[in-house]
Ligand SMILES: Nc1nc2c(c(=O)[nH]1)N[C@H]1C(S)=C(S)[C@@H](COP(=O)(O)OP(=O)(O)OC[C@H]3O[C@@H](n4cnc5c(N)ncnc54)[C@H](O)[C@@H]3O)O[C@H]1N2
């Protein structure tokens with residue numbers, strides 16, 4: 001929807017000057033450098049370290065792609081000159097010219113905004129059957145309602161024995177899982193037992209079937225020494241009634257559902273999930289079929305809803321909104337959600353109405369542009385004390401960047417989940433920095449290294465679809481072997497701490 005080519009430079013007050021000029025000299029002319037134009041050039045991919053500074057990398061691996069040419073044209077200045085009726089409002093602390101927020105500060109602002117919104121309207125507490133609780137956040141600690149195991153249990157199929165052998169085989173039927181308590185096993189006797197069955201009172205050990213031999217006279221002999229208590233899981237081995245198994249704020253994962261069921265729960269007490277309405281902007285977007293006549297498929301609608309659910313949100317709607325300011329305003333103000341997430345329309349193209357609509361709606365800008373590549377036009381605005389809007393740029397990888405930078409911390413605070421422990425991995429190859437902004441680069445974890453993936457241009461999802469996380473590359477760049485912070489993707493991150 002930008003409707004305009006990237007400015008070829010000079011790039012105004014946010015230009016990277018020498019960096020851009022050097023890239024312009026290295027690469028093809030700006031009109032040929034758009035992702036689309038270069039995507040068709042086939043492309044070599046020599047040793048990554050060597051090509052890393054080249055601007056003509058066709059797969060988005062080099063900083064010379066759009067995300068790395070610092071030509072941050074102030075979106076609001078552009079807007080003021082075009083379709084925005086009001087002069088641009090600036091976020092608190094800034095005046096005059098637009099300035100992007102530092103990446104770390106933007107994340108912190110988003111998290112703070114989430115905490116304030118949660119304080120303004122704490123989430124409702126729900127009791128949900130286990131079948132409906134997945135993806136919620138526990139509103140109270142998960143406390144064991146029973147001992148686990150609830151009785152002394154056989155860990156193996158074989159024989160329960162009492163005292164030293166050999167043993168007389170008790171001619172009773174076998175002790176099976178699910179049977180109620182039976183009478184005590186007399187000293188010197190053995191009885192067949194199944195895995196998971198209650199061990200009879202006074203039994204001193206379980207012998208695996210393959211470690212025992214029965215003779216024709218009904219005597220049982222152990223083939224190996226028998227240790228007292230072997231292969232018996234004592235009652236309460238995993239937990240005692242009343243033990244805390246998980247803290248409030250834990251995410252209800254499939255494993256948590258299993259644990260809750262084992263511990264006696266039919267329902268869980270959870271916090272209502274923050275509601276998110278997704279508004280997908282762009283008249284050029286198709287919801288099915290192949291691209292044609294300048295139209296392209298909407299990649300973000302299908303991606304964002306499940307991603308947001310993985311972040312603990314309830315997605316109330318994924319709506320397409322036409323490139324019309326009034327329609328956008330109506331969609332934003334009418335959305336019943338704590339978070340309105342828009343895609344596209346963050347820049348200053350002829351049909352990019354987001355800024356003007358937010359201005360007119362009286363929204364308070366908290367973050368208006370972030371010093372991050374890709375995704376620098378992302379924004380965060382407060383619509384009401386308990387309602388926010390995150391504007392994701394339309395370029396799909398830029399949208400992922402905005403999702404991780406602004407939406408994820410906001411949602412984390414709204415759900416009350418703890419911040420994930422940052423983790424760091426040495427990067428396998430050199431990654432050049434951007435002169436002013438951090439770079440977020442899709443990486444895969446391999447043998448303790450973060451390996452940067454190709455196809456990471458702002459308009460590409462091919463890299464991130466194969467990634468475990470996004471490496472945060474500082475302005476100075478990273479040498480091969482240097483540890484980088486990795487932003488985990490919801491389906492691949494390290495797990496949180498608990499009571500174990
Ligand atoms: N003069 C300038 N132009 C642009 C700048 C700039 O600083 N000055 N920034 C560029 C950057 S960086 C980004 S990122 C984009 C952000 O633009 P918008 O948020 O306004 O997004 P659109 O213009 O609507 O779309 C950009 C691009 O992405 C495609 N798109 C949009 N939505 C989807 C979707 N749901 N699925 C797949 N693809 C989508 C759209 O067709 C465009 O190709 O602005 C640059 N321009």
Ligand code: MOO
Nearest residue numbers: 374375376398458
């Ligand atoms: O550099 Mo934009 O933010 O394409 O992603």
